[in-house]
Amino acid sequence: MSSHRTANDPPSGERGSASGVIDIGLAAASFLAILGAIYCVFVYVPTDALQGPVQRIFYVHMSMWLPTFTAFAIVAVASVLYLWRGQPAWDRLGQCAAEIGLLFCTLGLITGSVWARPIWGTWWTWDPRLTLTLVLWMIYATYLLLRTLSTDSHQGATFAAILGVSGIVDLYLINRAVYWWRGIHPAVIVNQKGGSGLTDPQMQITLVVCLLGFFLLFVWLLRLRMQAARLQDIVEDVRELLTHPS
Amino acid sequence: MLALLWKDLLIEFRTKETLASLLMLGLLILLIMSFAFDPTSELRRAAAPGVLWVAVIFAGVLGINRSLLHERENDCMHGLLLAPLDRGTIYLAKTAANFLFMLAADVVVVPAFIFFFNLPLWITVTRLLPVLLLGLLGFAAIGTLFAAISLRTRAREVMLPLLILPLASPLVIASVQASSALLNGASVRTVGHWLNLLVGFDAVFLVVGWLTFEYAISE
Numbered sequence: 001m002s003s004h005r006t007a008n009d010p011p012s013g014e015r016g017s018a019s020g021v022i023d024i025g026l027a028a029a030s031f032l033a034i035l036g037a038i039y040c041v042f043v044y045v046p047t048d049a050l051q052g053p054v055q056r057i058f059y060v061h062m063s064m065w066l067p068t069f070t071a072f073a074i075v076a077v078a079s080v081l082y083l084w085r086g087q088p089a090w091d092r093l094g095q096c097a098a099e100i101g102l103l104f105c106t107l108g109l110i111t112g113s114v115w116a117r118p119i120w121g122t123w124w125t126w127d128p129r130l131t132l133t134l135v136l137w138m139i140y141a142t143y144l145l146l147r148t149l150s151t152d153s154h155q156g157a158t159f160a161a162i163l164g165v166s167g168i169v170d171l172y173l174i175n176r177a178v179y180w181w182r183g184i185h186p187a188v189i190v191n192q193k194g195g196s197g198l199t200d201p202q203m204q205i206t207l208v209v210c211l212l213g214f215f216l217l218f219v220w221l222l223r224l225r226m227q228a229a230r231l232q233d234i235v236e237d238v239r240e241l242l243t244h245p246s
Numbered sequence: 247m248l249a250l251l252w253k254d255l256l257i258e259f260r261t262k263e264t265l266a267s268l269l270m271l272g273l274l275i276l277l278i279m280s281f282a283f284d285p286t287s288e289l290r291r292a293a294a295p296g297v298l299w300v301a302v303i304f305a306g307v308l309g310i311n312r313s314l315l316h317e318r319e320n321d322c323m324h325g326l327l328l329a330p331l332d333r334g335t336i337y338l339a340k341t342a343a344n345f346l347f348m349l350a351a352d353v354v355v356v357p358a359f360i361f362f363f364n365l366p367l368w369i370t371v372t373r374l375l376p377v378l379l380l381g382l383l384g385f386a387a388i389g390t391l392f393a394a395i396s397l398r399t400r401a402r403e404v405m406l407p408l409l410i411l412p413l414a415s416p417l418v419i420a421s422v423q424a425s426s427a428l429l430n431g432a433s434v435r436t437v438g439h440w441l442n443l444l445v446g447f448d449a450v451f452l453v454v455g456w457l458t459f460e461y462a463i464s465e
Contacts, residue, residue, distance in 0.1 A: 083461055138412040145408065149399040159395045162458045163409065166388075169450050170413050176443060177416035181423060 019223075026220035033213030037063075040206040057115045063210040064108030067218035071101025072140065072167075079164025082157065088233065091157040094164055095147065096225040100218060102140050109133060128178040135174050139167045153236075250326075250339035255346065257316065264347055268309040272355035275301035280362055294363045295425035299418060301355060302378075303385065306348050307407050310389040313344055314397050323463060337390060337459035341452070345386035352378060365429065373428040377437075380444035381421040387448060388414055391455035394462040420444050 041056050048055035078094035081087070112130070113123045124130065143163050150156030258264055279297040283290040317323040326336055356378070360370050388410050396405035411418075424440035434441075 083458065135412050135415050142408050142412065146395075146399065146405070149401045149405060151398065151400060155398060158461045159399070162391070162395065162462060163413075165458065166391075166413055166451070166454055169454055170416065173416040173443065173447055173450065177419040180439060180443075181419045 019227075023220065023223060026216060026223065030213060030216035030220050033209060033216055037206070037210040037213040040209050045202050045206040046200065051119055054115060054118045057111055059206050059210040060214075061108060061111040061115055062207060063214035064104045064111060066211055066215055067104040068101050068108055070215075070218070071097045071104065071222070072136065075101065075140070075143070075164045076168035079161040079168075082161045083165065088157070091161065092226060092229045092233070094161065095144075095157075096222055096229055098140050098143050098160075098164075100221050100225060102137065102144065103221075104214075104218065105133065105137050105140070109137065126182060128175075128182045131178040131182070132175055135178075136167075136171075139163070139170075143167070247335045247339045247342075250331075250336060251342050254313065254316075254339070254343035258343075258347065264309050264312045265350055267312065268305045268347060268351035269354050271308055272301045272305040272351055273358055275304055276355070276359055276362055291363070292426075294359070294365070295422050295429055297363075298356070298359050298425065299381070299422050301359070302348070302352060302382070303411075303414075303418065304407075305351060305355070306344075306382070306385050306389060307410070309347055309351065310344050310386070310393045311397070311403055311406055313340070313347065314390070314393040318397060327463065333460035333463065334456040336463070337455050338452075341386045341390045341455065344390050345383055348382045348386060349379075352382070370429065373434075374425055376434070376441065377421055377424045377428065377444070380441060380448060381417060384417045384444060384448040384451060385410075385414060387451040387455050388417075391451070391459060391462060394459065416443060417447050420447070 037059070041059050045056065045059070047053055074097035075094045078090045078097065082090035082094060116125070117123050143160050146163060147153075147156040147160050150159060276297060279293075279300065280290070283293050283297075317326065327333075356371065356374065357367070359365075360367055389406070392409040392413075393406055396402060396409055399405050401408075420440040420443045424437040424444070427437045427440075428434070
């Protein structure tokens with residue numbers, strides 16, 4: 001009996017060095033871009049006339065969503081491909097993207113809450129977008145939980161992939177439901193997330209720098225996580241070989 | 247498929263355990279919820295559709311869990327897998343059985359709900375029926391697929407609600423909103439969009455379940 005997750009590609013020297021250069025490049029680029037983003041957010045960008053200094057968190061908050069939704073889209077694609085093709089690499093990609101997507105999603109929810117408290121006067125409202133995000137957060141948290149609670153990694157991967165597929169087909173329905181749900185009653189708070197400010201070119205530049213910085217960070221983290229997952233699979237294969245040599 | 251459905255119904259008819267537990271649980275949740283809300287206030291009337299659906303859904307979760315647990319006992323699932331059948335067919339039969347069990351339990355739970363919450367009997371029943379049918383079908387569709395998964399994980403019973411409740415959120419929202427509007431005297435036409443959403447949900451998860459059930463049960 002062999003473990004299902006066989007590492008397809010051995011960690012050969014040349015491949016390792018090329019991807020090492022990309023990793024260092026990505027790390028350096030995201031470090032510089034986030035440094036730039038910190039400068040922009042705290043020094044360069046003017047304070048918002050209506051919301052005051054609190055509005056500065058918006059740039060970071062907004063930057064969390066691009067990685068989040070990219071990650072969840074990757075999970076969906078990887079899930080379909082894993083069920084279809086059964087290659088362990090797709091499963092690894094799905095798992096790693098879900099973990100990092102959930103990280104950014106959590107940070108996005110927290111930064112949004114911090115912003116909402118002084119501006120809306122409440123940590124949380126059942127605004128459709130917030131509700132949708134919370135439901136998504138729960139689906140992908142369960143996605144990860146399902147893996148850890150499965151009895152073997154092959155099962156966990158298959159089950160998680162089914163959830164990944166269900167999650168994405170459900171997305172449209174959840175979206176419609178939460179919008180109608182809140183749409184029937186007039187919204188207590190009109191949702192205008194920093195909308196007024198972004199005509200200012202300095203604010204636009206800051207937002208772009210932030211988006212870029214965090215997206216680079218996301219890509220770098222995803223690569224690192226993928227490498228770690230691949231090494232883990234190799235270790236498991238070796239262990240399997242040692243304990244059941246056949 | 248009909249043979250499989252018949253097998254499930256026959257087992258249930260002889261043991262009556264799923265139905266009995268579904269029923270008792272549904273009634274208990276109604277009772278607890280009546281304690282949770284002040285029985286005399288207007289608030290309770292507003293909360294009534296929510297209470298009904300909480301009872302239906304939590305009883306449903308346990309009922310579906312039980313029905314797939316049957317297949318694990320004595321390795322019945324292996325027998326089913328050996329049969330020359332499309333896996334999708336097994337899924338549809340299981341879903342149909344679960345749908346019928348929940349419906350049967352609700353034949354008692356809904357009148358109890360009407361009784362406890364002091365609602366007009368026939369008007370309520372006829373108005374709630376389409377929402378109830380669509381909601382239960384969708385819940386059976388998603389529940390059957392994920393019960394097959396959750397029963398093979400370590401957390402088992404805990405895992406099923408964790409898996410399906412977030413995914414079923416459009417179903418819950420649509421059912422509660424439609425029931426609430428209908429109980430307050432709105433016409434069926436005004437809740438048409440909720441019913442459409444329920445139909446969409448049912449269709450989507452029947453197809454997803456039919457396609458992916460194979461992966462959920464194969465070893």
